[in-house]
Amino acid sequence: MNNETNQENNLDPFGRDNERSSFSGRLGYVLAVAESAVGLGNIWRFPYLAAKYGGGIFLLVYLILMLTFGYVLIVSETTLGRMTRKSPVGAFGKFGKSLPFKIGGWINAIIPMLIIPYYSVIGGWVFKYLFEYLRGSTEALADDNYFTSFITTGASVEVWFLLFSLVVLLIIVAGVEHGIEKVSKMMMPILVILAIIVSIYSVTRPGALEGVKYFLIPNFNNFSWMTVVAAMGQMFYSLSIAMGILYTYGSYMKKEVDIEKSTSQIEIFDTAIAFLAGLMIIPAVFSFFNGDPEKLQAGPSLMFITLPKVFASMGMGRIIGIVFFLLVLLAALTSAISLAESCVSTIEDQLGWKRNIASVVIGIIIVILGSFSALGFGMLDFVQILGMSILDFFDFLTNSLMMPIAALSTCILIVYVIGIDKIVEEVEQSSKFKRKGLYKFFIKYLAPVCILVILVSSLASVFGLIKF
Numbered sequence: 465m466n467n468e469t470n471q472e473n474n475l476d477p478f479g480r481d482n483e484r485s486s487f488s489g490r491l492g493y494v495l496a497v498a499e500s501a502v503g504l505g506n507i508w509r510f511p512y513l514a515a516k517y518g519g520g521i522f523l524l525v526y527l528i529l530m531l532t533f534g535y536v537l538i539v540s541e542t543t544l545g546r547m548t549r550k551s552p553v554g555a556f557g558k559f560g561k562s563l564p565f566k567i568g569g570w571i572n573a574i575i576p577m578l579i580i581p582y583y584s585v586i587g588g589w590v591f592k593y594l595f596e597y598l599r600g601s602t603e604a605l606a607d608d609n610y611f612t613s614f615i616t617t618g619a620s621v622e623v624w625f626l627l628f629s630l631v632v633l634l635i636i637v638a639g640v641e642h643g644i645e646k647v648s649k650m651m652m653p654i655l656v657i658l659a660i661i662v663s664i665y666s667v668t669r670p671g672a673l674e675g676v677k678y679f680l681i682p683n684f685n686n687f688s689w690m691t692v693v694a695a696m697g698q699m700f701y702s703l704s705i706a707m708g709i710l711y712t713y714g715s716y717m718k719k720e721v722d723i724e725k726s727t728s729q730i731e732i733f734d735t736a737i738a739f740l741a742g743l744m745i746i747p748a749v750f751s752f753f754n755g756d757p758e759k760l761q762a763g764p765s766l767m768f769i770t771l772p773k774v775f776a777s778m779g780m781g782r783i784i785g786i787v788f789f790l791l792v793l794l795a796a797l798t799s800a801i802s803l804a805e806s807c808v809s810t811i812e813d814q815l816g817w818k819r820n821i822a823s824v825v826i827g828i829i830i831v832i833l834g835s836f837s838a839l840g841f842g843m844l845d846f847v848q849i850l851g852m853s854i855l856d857f858f859d860f861l862t863n864s865l866m867m868p869i870a871a872l873s874t875c876i877l878i879v880y881v882i883g884i885d886k887i888v889e890e891v892e893q894s895s896k897f898k899r900k901g902l903y904k905f906f907i908k909y910l911a912p913v914c915i916l917v918i919l920v921s922s923l924a925s926v927f928g929l930i931k932f
Contacts, residue, residue: 503799505701508616511745518686519678545714570871580803581834587796588624597785606776618842658791663743675750708806722895864922
């Protein structure tokens with residue numbers, strides 16, 4: 465049976481019923497995308513970037529970019545997913561079969577397949593820390609060498625990485641409405657409540673007010689070009705842009721769901737959690753280390769080395785440690801679920817395999833690639849790519865190189881192939897498009913420029929051509 469006959473009979477190219485899984489409504493969609501956005505990118509990555517690149521001025525730049533550039537890309541990817549009822553490869557293929565279309569679709573699809581293995585390794589670290597706080601190892605975790613000793617011990621890291629991955633895959637196998645949506649509705653309220661509790665505790669510590677001021681009040685003396693580049697890169701990571709996730713979840717969205725309103729709610733969720741994450745971490749560093757620049761600029765180690773020291777100094781350190789790492793674990797799980805779902809959906813769409821088989825395949829990919837990242841600080845530490853560990857290289861490859869290219873390919877597809885008016889028409893099927901003017905201007909002119917800035921700046925920095 466050929467493809468045209470299949471389409472007429474509501475069948476896909478493999479002759480199966482083309483009735484696609486879907487969220488039960490707008491709430492299910494918003495929570496699922498919010499769980500994707502509210503992950504390690506917000507709880508772990510946002511605070512250390514904000515601390516490192518100027519506090520309040522970083523927050524201001526991030527908010528401006530998120531409400532303009534980020535909004536445009538969320539609407540674009542979600543709308544293309546709903547319009548085509550396909551994950552990224554199928555969405556691009558809908559408008560052309562030539563090589564450029566295939567490359568654009570596959571870049572969007574492969575990114576989550578490369579991110580989730582190393583992301584699951586970091587999720588395993590969080591799992592381990594939560595376990596140790598539950599055991600009462602508060603003082604041990606505060607030791608300067610604990611984190612380094614742990615990640616260089618191959619067997620232990622591998623076990624926690626595999627445990628985290630197993631939980632993610634079990635949820636994915638359960639499906640969209642009964643797996644992802646149900647878990648989202650349970651996890652998101654808990655995550656928000658825990659974030660509020662830890663934030664209140666952090667900002668009420670002696671000396672924390674200076675940290676609140678540093679985080680909330682823009683100081684233009686702290687501004688640099690890297691503030692903009694870092695904020696743009698964080699926006700991609702935090703909002704799940706150019707990871708195939710929004711295409712996939714958009715394809716599960718019912719036609720009557722308001723895309724613009726859903727996008728606005730996602731922006732609110734993302735901003736609120738990023739804001740709370742900053743309040744959880746930055747004031748605590750000021751309170752216990754007097755805003756020591758070295759501690760503020762500790763980067764990724766801020767959560768695994770600096771914060772355990774803070775918790776050990778507290779009277780309720782063990783309890784706060786448990787609550788905090790439970791919060792981070794929930795956030796890590798929600799994003800990992802979204803990444804895995806995008807991967808599984810691509811395999812289902814392109815190979816015609818059932819969900820459980822596709823989930824097993826993705827599980828194998830996670831175990832293989834994730835094991836390299838997990839062991840990259842131990843027995844495989846001799847493997848250095850462009851001077852980076854295996855985990856850091858995968859992070860650079862996906863975030864600094866592939867994601868900007870994927871986003872640029874989406875802009876080109878909409879502006880030069882589909883036409884902006886077609887996107888507007890799809891959005892307006894279910895609602896008024898209040899920010900239509902902003903959308904048209906950004907997708908055509910500013911978004912491609914912003915993307916190229918991220919790409920060129922990141923590459924130049926890595927190869928030593930530019931030092932910020």
